[in-house]
Each structure stands twice: as structure tokens, then as C-alpha cells.
Amino acid sequence: xxxxxxxxxxxxxxxxxxxxxxxxxxxxxxxxxxxxxxxxxxxxxxxxxxxxxxxxxxxxxxxxxxxxxxxxxxxxxxxxxxxxxxxxxxxxxxxxxxxx
Amino acid sequence: xxxxxxxxxxxxxxxxxxxxxxxxxxxxxxxxxxxxxxxxxxxxxxxxxxxxxxxxxxxxxxxxxxxxxxxxxxxxxxxxxxxxxxxxxxxxxxxxxxxxxxxxxxxxxxxxxxxxxxxxxxxxxxxxxxxxxxxxxxxxxxxxxxxxxxxxxxxxxxxxxxxxxxxxxxxxxxxxxxxxxxxxxxxxxxxxxxxxxxxxxxxxxxxxxxxxxxxxxxxxxxxxxxxxxxxxxxxxxxxxxxxxxxxxxxxxxxxxxxxxxxxxxxxxxxxxxxxxxxxxxxxxxxxxxxxxxxxxxxxxxxxxxxxxxxxxxxxxxxxxxxxxxxxxxxxxxxxxxxxxxxxxxxxxxxxxxxxxxxxxxxxxxxxxxxxxxxxxxxxxxxxxxxxxxxxxxxxxxxxxxxxxxxxxxxxxxxxxxxxxxxxxxxxxxxxxxxxxxxxxxxxxxxxxxxxxxxxxxxxxxxxxxxxxxxxxxxxxxxxxxxxxx
Numbered sequence: 412x413x414x415x416x417x418x419x420x421x422x423x424x425x426x427x428x429x430x431x432x433x434x435x436x437x438x439x440x441x442x443x444x445x446x447x448x449x450x451x452x453x454x455x456x457x458x459x460x461x462x463x464x465x466x467x468x469x470x471x472x473x474x475x476x477x478x479x480x481x482x483x484x485x486x487x488x489x490x491x492x493x494x495x496x497x498x499x500x501x502x503x504x505x506x507x508x509x510x511x
Numbered sequence: 512x513x514x515x516x517x518x519x520x521x522x523x524x525x526x527x528x529x530x531x532x533x534x535x536x537x538x539x540x541x542x543x544x545x546x547x548x549x550x551x552x553x554x555x556x557x558x559x560x561x562x563x564x565x566x567x568x569x570x571x572x573x574x575x576x577x578x579x580x581x582x583x584x585x586x587x588x589x590x591x592x593x594x595x596x597x598x599x600x601x602x603x604x605x606x607x608x609x610x611x612x613x614x615x616x617x618x619x620x621x622x623x624x625x626x627x628x629x630x631x632x633x634x635x636x637x638x639x640x641x642x643x644x645x646x647x648x649x650x651x652x653x654x655x656x657x658x659x660x661x662x663x664x665x666x667x668x669x670x671x672x673x674x675x676x677x678x679x680x681x682x683x684x685x686x687x688x689x690x691x692x693x694x695x696x697x698x699x700x701x702x703x704x705x706x707x708x709x710x711x712x713x714x715x716x717x718x719x720x721x722x723x724x725x726x727x728x729x730x731x732x733x734x735x736x737x738x739x740x741x742x743x744x745x746x747x748x749x750x751x752x753x754x755x756x757x758x759x760x761x762x763x764x765x766x767x768x769x770x771x772x773x774x775x776x777x778x779x780x781x782x783x784x785x786x787x788x789x790x791x792x793x794x795x796x797x798x799x800x801x802x803x804x805x806x807x808x809x810x811x812x813x814x815x816x817x818x819x820x821x822x823x824x825x826x827x828x829x830x831x832x833x834x835x836x837x838x839x840x841x842x843x844x845x846x847x848x849x850x851x852x853x854x855x856x857x858x859x860x861x862x863x864x865x866x867x868x869x870x871x872x873x874x875x876x877x878x879x880x881x882x883x884x885x886x887x888x889x890x891x892x893x894x895x896x897x898x899x900x901x902x903x904x905x906x907x908x909x910x911x912x913x914x915x916x917x918x919x920x921x922x923x924x925x926x927x928x929x930x931x932x933x934x935x936x937x938x939x940x941x942x943x944x945x946x947x948x949x950x951x952x953x954x955x956x957x958x959x960x961x962x963x964x965x966x967x968x969x970x971x972x973x974x975x976x977x978x979x980x981x982x983x984x985x986x987x988x989x990x991x992x993x994x995x996x
Contacts, residue, residue, distance in 0.1 A: 475936035495620055
């Protein structure tokens with residue numbers, strides 16, 4: 412589990428997103444991946460190959476293990492996307508489907 | 512439509528210390544300069560979020576981090592254009608001496624990324640470093656992250672682990688993170704040190720440089736503080752992360768001094784050094800070499816950072832790991848070189864301009880051989896066996912790669928056909944080094960002979976929509992309508 416430091420930190424503006432429909436309070440400047448960690452969520456997707464659970468691993472856009480759906484768009488890198496008020500994050504379970 | 516294409520003298524890719532210093536200096540010398548970076552704010556990973564971090568108590572992250580602030584204002588004042596949240600995914604040479612055509616995408620909140628083109632006469636790649644792959648059983652479990660990722664969480668959001676936290680591996684970053692956690696009042700259960708006992712003997716021949724380096728005072732103070740506060744297990748020879756009932760990491764099995772132990776963990780932070788991020792330099796066709804000291808690939812560059820590709824200069828850790836302080840000076844040297852290559856200054860001015868940065872670079876890199884030898888990642892953690900996943904994207908295992916190598920697979924490129932290794936979204940960033948080393952291991956060849964993936968553009972996944980949104984150039988228009996002529 413991860414938590415937010417209190418001592419020695421400023422308090423950036425609060426931001427509220429939803430994760431699978433559940434409200435999650437986070438802070439301006441958080442990446443979606445950081446918000447998930449701070450909200451106690453370490454796993455954000457299942458792999459398309461074996462269905463194994465994965466979570467953010469590198470936090471710098473390299474590993475692609477933090478893929479989530481954001482506002483209806485699948486396969487978004489949670490570590491490379493900043494939170495915004497009202498953002499809807501969906502964890503990705505199973506392989507993506509291509510809209511036809 | 513070519514009016515849509517941004518045009519400049521110099522494109523700098525990456526806004527870490529090398530890129531910031533290069534862009535600032537180049538703009539100062541009169542070059543029309545554009546700096547492209549994937550993050551919303553400059554700083555790279557080492558100075559990540561330095562202008563926006565919620566961690567305001569300066570002694571938590573330490574003075575070396577706050578040094579990054581000093582790079583920002585000169586950059587903003589320099590006149591260089593900053594394209595933030597922008598990812599370069601294609602670089603192509605234009606006809607003759609016209610330089611390059613670069614495709615990049617800009618992430619816009621709530622919208623699909625927009626692709627765009629840029630024309631430049633010279634490029635400085637400052638793409639920095641990434642974690643060396645540390646493939647142990649269970650390294651893909653949620654709750655296992657890199658030490659670099661943990662440090663980014665701290666810098667960008669002030670988010671830290673709670674519960675039972677173990678750091679495993681070796682190298683300066685592991686101890687720096689431990690020290691920063693101590694400063695922030697974060698409890699660390701243990702550090703599992705993977706450097707073999709006696710490794711210091713290999714480092715000893717380099718001790719003289721280290722003793723005269725700026726690392727000595729800082730490093731010893733930091734190590735002393737960490738050692739006094741955190742139990743350190745020396746000589747760890749094997750590591751295995753094991754899932755709990757929820758599918759996240761719950762236990763860590765390790766072996767040290769011939770004794771096996773299992774401990775409960777809530778998160779495991781892994782680190783065994785960093786390696787150059789070479790995807791762009793590879794895809795553009797620059798020559799690379801195997802570094803014996805650092806067990807990784809690095810582009811072949813001269814003392815100016817010039818690569819084997821004309822008009823392509825590489826600076827900072829992307830040209831070979833030497834650290835943040837060195838990266839800054841290498842960035843300035845690259846900028847001066849680019850200015851001379853573009854005819855903006857003559858070679859005498861170039862040499863005079865570069866001289867102080869060369870002297871500073873020598874100082875900044877003194878002593879590095881010492882801890883390169885001290886923290887060299889042990890072979891068993893670079894060359895895994897059995898069911899350990901090697902390619903995180905396609906979930907190919909060490910034994911599958913080794914089996915393919917025993918069947919006669921010629922190298923990493925043919926391995927793609929066998930196992931799809933390196934063909935997932937990360938495009939080999941987290942398996943490339945391991946794959947080279949495993950094939951080398953099985954076939955008793957040198958990694959240099961085994962080679963690396965042949966990387967191509969786009970170097971990051973892009974959607975067809977992004978490609979379709981590119982402005983039409985004369986070339987693209989002709990290639991489509993040529994048959995009508």
C-alpha cells in the first residue's frame with residue numbers, strides 16, 4: 412500500500428476522478444497511476460496473453476503495464492496522463508476490443 | 512499545407528539535465544531551437560516535477576534534486592520553444608542536406624493525441640536512462656515496482672509506501688531512495704543487497720579516482736545514514752516475489768550466504784542500475800556498441816556527442832550512463848557542437864566555448880568507474896532461468912528464450928518470429944537487454960555478436976488516427992497520386 416506524505420508537503424488542489432465508477436479523491440499534478448497507488452490500487456489491468464494482473468511498474472512511460480481506459484479510450488498509459496476533475500478511469504480486464 | 516510544419520535549426524529530444532542545458536545553450540548561441548519532451552513539465556526523471564512537487568521540505572529529496580530548479584529559468588528565458596507532453600515517434604532524413612522530418616504526437620487532456628511534423632537541420636537526442644531489466648520470478652506482480660518508479664511517486668505526488676517495504680538490488684539510486692524515505696519518515700523493512708561479497712576488490716583499482724571525486728563525501732554520508740537505520744542483508748544470491756491470495760505481492764523468498772528465507776512484504780522495490788534509453792538512436796540507424804563496464808548498449812559517439820549519423824548528436828545518459836551532473840555538461844558540449852555544425856559559430860569559437868564544460872565534465876565523472884565496478888549487476892540477475900518472465904508484454908519466459916537459442920535462433924530479431932518477444936507495446940525496452948544476454952549465454956557468444964532488436968519507427972505505439980492526422984507533404988501526396996501522372 413502507498414499513502415500520501417503529510418509532513419513537509421504542500422497541498423495541491425484536490426481533484427476527484429472515478430475508478431470503475433467509484434469516486435477517488437486525488438490531487439492536481441498526480442498522474443492517474445500515482446492516484447491509483449495513493450488510493451490503494453496497485454493492479455490496473457489483466458494481460459491480454461495470460462490474464463495475469465499487472466500494475467504500474469516504471470512510472471515513466473516505458474513499460475506499458477499501467478494501461479487503463481480513460482474517458483472511454485482504452486489502452487491509455489496511466490503514468491503519462493494527469494488527473495482531471497470528472498475523469499472516468501476504467502481498469503482493463505482481458506484483451507481490448509476494437510470498435511467496428 | 513507545408514505551412515503546418517514547424518521548422519527550426521535544432522531539435523532537442525528530452526528535457527532532463529542534458530536536454531535542458533543543450534536547448535538553453537543552443538538558443539543562446541542564436542539557433543532556432545525546439546525542445547520536445549514527453550512530460551508536462553521539464554526536468555526529466557532526475558529532476559522530475561522539480562517546479563511542481565508537493566514535497567516542499569527541501570531536506571527530504573536533498574540538495575542534488577533542487578539543483579534542477581536552476582536549469583529551468585535559464586531555459587525559459589533562452590527563447591527555445593518548449594513542446595511539452597509531446598512524444599517523438601518517427602525521424603526521417605530529408606533529401607540532401609536538408610536535415611530531418613520528425614513526427615511527434617501531443618497529448619491533450621480529454622482528446623485523442625494530435626500528431627504533427629517538424630523539420631530541423633540538426634538533432635540532439637537527450638533521451639536519458641531507464642531501469643536495467645531486473646527479471647526475477649514474480650517481478651510482474653502488482654506491488655512490485657522499480658525503485659525509479661517509487662522515486663517518481665515521491666517526487667511528483669509525495670506518495671510513499673506504507674506497511675512492509677523491501678528494496679532489493681544494488682546501485683546508488685537504491686540507497687538514494689532509501690535515504691529520501693528516511694528523511695520523509697518512511698519505514699523500510701530491509702534492503703536486500705545483491706552485490707556479491709568481495710565485489711569491492713574489483714572496484715579497488717578505481718578507488719583513487721573515487722577518493723578525489725565529489726561522490727565520496729556525499730556517498731559515504733548517505734550510506735552511513737541508511738546503514739544506521741535500515742537492516743541490510745548482504746550477498747543476496749536469489750530473489751523471488753510470491754503472490755498472496757489477492758494476486759499481489761505478499762512474500763519475498765531470498766537466499767543469502769547459502770540460507771533461504773521468506774519474508775512478508777507489501778511492496779517490493781527493485782533496482783540494479785540504469786541503462787541508456789536507445790530506442791530513438793537505434794531506430795534512426797546510429798551505430799551502437801556494447802559497454803563492458805556497464806553491461807549494456809550505448810550509441811557510439813565522439814567527444815562532442817556526434818553519432819555515426821550526420822547531424823545527429825547524443826547527450827546525457829542516453830549516450831552512456833554518467834549521471835545527472837555530467838549530463839548537463841554533455842548537453843552544453845553537444846549544443847556548441849551543433850552550433851558549429853550548422854555554421855553558426857566557427858571551430859575556434861566552438862573549442863573555446865566547450866573548454867569550461869569539458870573541464871566540468873571531467874570533474875563530474877571522476878570516480879564513476881569505482882561504483883560501476885562496485886555495483887555491477889550480478890550475472891544471475893541479468894541472465895534468468897526457468898519460468899521467469901523476460902518479455903513483460905508478450906509474457907515470454909527465460910526458458911522459452913533459451914530454448915529458442917538452443918534450437919539455433921540467430922539473434923533477437925529472429926526471436927520475434929519464435930516468441931513475439933519485443934513486439935509488444937514497450938517495443939523491447941524491458942526485454943531487449945535480457946534477450947541479448949540470454950542468447951549470448953546459451954550460444955556462448957559475446958553480446959556484441961548477438962546484437963539487438965532492429966528497431967523501427969514508430970518507436971512508440973500510435974493510432975492510425977494519429978498517423979492520418981499528419982499534415983500532407985509533397986512527398987506523401989506524390990506517393991499516393993503518382994500513378995495518375
